[in-house]
Amino acid sequence: MDPKPEMPHTGSNPTLRHRLSRRASIIGSIVAILALAGMGWLAWYLTHPSSEAASTAAGPGGPGAAGRRGPPPTTVGVATAERASVPIILEALGTVTPQATVKVRPQVSGVMEKVLFKEGQMVRAGELLATIDPRQFELAQMQATGQRQRDEAQLDSARVTLQRFKTLLEQDSIARQEVDTQAALVKQLEGTVVIDKAAEGTARLNLGYTRVVAPVSGRVGLRTVDVGNVVSTSDVNGIALITQVMPIDVVFAVPQDQAGELQQRTVGGAVMKVTALDRTRSSTLDTGVFASLDNQVDTQTGTVKAKARFANTKLVLFPSQFVNVQLVVKTIENAVVVPVTGLRHGSTGDYVYVLNGAERTVSLRPVRAGQMTAEKIVIASGLQAGERVITEGADRLKDGAKVVLPGDSSKGGGGAGTAAAGGKRQGQSTKPDAPASQASSPQRRRSASQAQGS
DSSP: OOOOOOOOOGGGOHHHHHHHHHHHHHHHHHHHHHHHHHHHHHHHHHHSOOHHHHHHHHGGGOTTHHHHHOSOOEEOEEEEOEEEEEEEEEEEEEEEEESOEEEEOOSSOEEEEEEOOOTTOEEOTTOEEEEEOOHHHHHHHHHHHHHHHHHHHHHHHHHHHHHHHHHHHHTTOSOHHHHHHHHHHHHHHHHHHHHHHHHHHHHHHHHHHTEEEOSSOEEEOOOOOOTTOEEOTTOSSOSEEEEOOSSEEEEEEEEHHHHHHHHHHHHTTOOOEEEEEOTTSOSEEEEEEEEEEOSSOBTTTTEEEEEEEEOOTTOOOOTTOEEEEEEEEEEEEEEEEEEGGGOEEETTEEEEEEEOGGGOBEEEEEOEEEEEOSSEEEEEESOOTTOEEEEESGGGOOTTOBEEOHHHHHHHHHHHHHHHHHHHHHHHHHTTHHHHHHHHHHHHHHHHHHHHHO
């Protein structure tokens, strides 16, 4: 096993220590120089494009033309401002409310004899729904009639007697007291007859109550009583529940700021169209008109209750159903409109970018926006119909910037591609010639050496 080489002891040899220190400083200097050279080359590479890229960037305008032109134009989408009739629509959540909801209860007590309606049936006002056993009420009416007839007979007899007493009084054959007594009896019997007539009318009315009729036209709900049950005036559920569904109302809330305009249009006789939509707003349930506005503002919500009326001939609106309401407050005629995406908002207000014809530049123009729909917005001032505004790509624009339209890109694409292809063919034609010229030099040298040998 070879012994390990002994390391030189620099501590005891000053000359050797000085030599090693000098060598280390030389190596460090070389490394620093190489690092600086590498960094310098990297900086030059990043700031100086290759000859092919430089020729492409230079283009027809020569080197440096791209720098003078500034950033490339931005591809944008445009739309033309046009005139249209814009409906001002107020949207709200409404509740279907019937004009009348009536719980039909018996007016007299008795046994239910007949039920003449079906559940869910449409009935008209006055239509017979059920009957109660009328026999006891018929007897009560007969009794009242007999009582009236008896008292009327007594009244007639008392009147005849009174007339006779008056004749005898004129002949001085009877005392005045008897005449006065008979006159009082006549008045008493007259009052009794009035009472009898009232009792007879009550009996007749109770007999009529045995025929239960519909008080309003509407749709009958589920039946709550069957034949044979004893019903009374104190029954809570009653016999049936009728809701008036044709026409039917929808109650919704409108902001208090718009209540004044709605009230003015209502008083002026304006007919405002109202549309009822389903929960997903994908289907129209019915179309009606604005009916009325409440007379006070709800202080908790800052809204006013409003009511719209629908014919509901298809019976698609049910009481207590939630629907989405669209109220056409008014229609702005001949308004200048642009797509919603064309309007921009800045610190100084609303503005649009207007395309400047063939120059393909844009101008920032302040405008005053009006009513907005789902896709369009009204420009009240600052823009004329026929002008084109930027709707896409406006985030990268500023006043005076150059733009490119999608149609311009497609038209210019062929020329650019042809120029690039031509440049590529020229570059390829020069590259094969270089090896050919290089190969010709050895050939000439071989020919010269053969000539000298001969």
